[in-house]
Amino acid sequence: MRGINQKINMKHIFSRLMVVAIALLMAYNTALADNDMMVRCIAFYNLENLFDTIHDEGKNDYEYLPDGGMKWTSMKYQHKLHNMAYAIAQLGTDEDPRGAACVGVSEVENIGCLYDLCKELKEKHNRNYVPILLEGPDRRGVDVGFLYNPDMFKPVGQPKGYELKAHYADGGVVRSRLQLWVSGYLLDDNRKIVMDKIHISVNHWPSRYGGEESSRATRDTAAMLCKQVCDSIYMREPNAKIIVMGDLNDDPYNHSCAVVMGAKKTREEVEAQGFFNTMWQKLDRGIGSLAYQGSWNLFDQIFISEPLMNAKLEDGKWVYWKSQIFNKPFLTVQEGKDKGTPLRTVKSGVWQDGYADHYPTMIYVVKKK
Numbered sequence: 001m002r003g004i005n006q007k008i009n010m011k012h013i014f015s016r017l018m019v020v021a022i023a024l025l026m027a028y029n030t031a032l033a034d035n036d037m038m039v040r041c042i043a044f045y046n047l048e049n050l051f052d053t054i055h056d057e058g059k060n061d062y063e064y065l066p067d068g069g070m071k072w073t074s075m076k077y078q079h080k081l082h083n084m085a086y087a088i089a090q091l092g093t094d095e096d097p098r099g100a101a102c103v104g105v106s107e108v109e110n111i112g113c114l115y116d117l118c119k120e121l122k123e124k125h126n127r128n129y130v131p132i133l134l135e136g137p138d139r140r141g142v143d144v145g146f147l148y149n150p151d152m153f154k155p156v157g158q159p160k161g162y163e164l165k166a167h168y169a170d171g172g173v174v175r176s177r178l179q180l181w182v183s184g185y186l187l188d189d190n191r192k193i194v195m196d197k198i199h200i201s202v203n204h205w206p207s208r209y210g211g212e213e214s215s216r217a218t219r220d221t222a223a224m225l226c227k228q229v230c231d232s233i234y235m236r237e238p239n240a241k242i243i244v245m246g247d248l249n250d251d252p253y254n255h256s257c258a259v260v261m262g263a264k265k266t267r268e269e270v271e272a273q274g275f276f277n278t279m280w281q282k283l284d285r286g287i288g289s290l291a292y293q294g295s296w297n298l299f300d301q302i303f304i305s306e307p308l309m310n311a312k313l314e315d316g317k318w319v320y321w322k323s324q325i326f327n328k329p330f331l332t333v334q335e336g337k338d339k340g341t342p343l344r345t346v347k348s349g350v351w352q353d354g355y356a357d358h359y360p361t362m363i364y365v366v367k368k369k
Contacts, residue, residue, distance in 0.1 A: 038368075040101040040152060040318065040365050041100040041364055044103070045084075047084055047105050050080060050081075050105075050109060050113050051072060052109060053072055053077050064109075070346060076345075085121045087326075088121060090328065101152035101153045102148045103146070104147075106143075106145075107204070108143055109142060110141070117147075118130070127149070128151065129149055130147070130148055130149075132146040132159050132180070134159060136178035137175045142177065142204075144179075144180045146159070151191055154185045154187055155182055156183055159181065161180055161181075162179040162181070162225055164178075164225055167218075168214075169214045174218050176204070179222070182199075183199045183200070186318055195316065195317065196317055196318065198308075199242045201244045201245065202246055203245065205223070206218035207249050216254075219248065219249055219254075222248075223248075227260060230242055230305070241308040242303075242304070243304055243363070244304075247358065249299050252280035252301060263276065267309060276309045277301060277302075278301075279301045279325075280298075283297075288325075288359075289359045289360075290342060290357055298325075302323060304363065313366070316367070317367065318366070318367045320365055322363070324361070324362050324363075325359050327342075342359055343355055
């Protein structure tokens with residue numbers, strides 16, 4: 001009898017929490033409709049091999065040269081820039097026509113590629129972004145980067161890059177991307193700084209090369225590094241607003257995300273200075289950011305810290321509102337055996353003039369005007 005009562009109580013508590021969550025969402029939607037709220041989009045996008053056509057010394061970029069395996073000509077590079085810029089210009093426009101305030105990116109060869117991308121965004125879409133990229137030790141030479149709109153975000157201090165020290169199961173050294181950290185302030189509609197610094201981490205954790213299980217330790221080590229940086233921020237700022245984003249090459253329920261980072265599926269599970277995984281429940285509903293062998297994965301995740309999740313609108317702070325997987329039709333294959341999956345630039349060596357093998361993911365934060 002006691003067990004039955006406990007189950008009834010838990011169902012009652014869960015139902016009440018769901019009612020509260022739905023009520024909050026409806027309140028935010030109403031406030032936005034009444035133009036009482038400011039909204040900012042913070043996004044992540046794996047650009048899938050944004051290489052230029054020039055060899056970078058010390059990098060294994062030969063496949064993406066004009067005489068390489070991909071026959072990566074200036075025409076293909078310009079098409080890639082055009083497509084990536086178009087996609088990035090659309091991010092966040094479901095809620096704000098000005099687009100995303102910040103976009104973390106991965107699989108970018110160098111800062112020159114990001115400058116070319118920002119030029120395309122400015123000239124073709126009137127989007128004003130400033131790029132940040134720190135070169136890392138990846139074997140192919142791809143890095144993570146960060147784009148920000150200076151009308152919506154003001155960085156402070158210098159960006160920091162943390163190098164992963166890890167080994168594969170066979171003893172080989174992992175040469176992976178740096179974990180990029182950028183700190184700054186989201187600006188209001190008058191370009192004024194709003195209280196509470198935000199710390200944003202852009203990640204691209206080691207791949208599943210050799211198999212998920214045999215490579216698991218490399219991603220666990222990447223998660224440990226990220227968690228250590230988060231903990232050091234919390235030591236200085238107990239109520240730190242932290243956003244961890246990236247292509248983690250693991251799903252939300254995998255050990256690196258759920259255990260090492262401790263990113264929880266529901267808000268109710270998040271403890272003080274913990275993390276909420278804004279994407280987990282989407283995967284439970286069968287919605288992913290990339291498809292592999294007919295199944296969906298959600299490697300492109302965004303975690304938010306407990307202080308950001310629990311911030312109060314009445315305190316004049318930015319508050320987490322919702323998350324989104326940007327799986328729009330123009331980014332999606334419309335026919336054939338790959339129908340419904342991301343439309344890639346190249347598939348099995350065939351040029352498709354598409355976008356990327358991952359969908360962008362994003363979160364929205366809101367603040368009272």
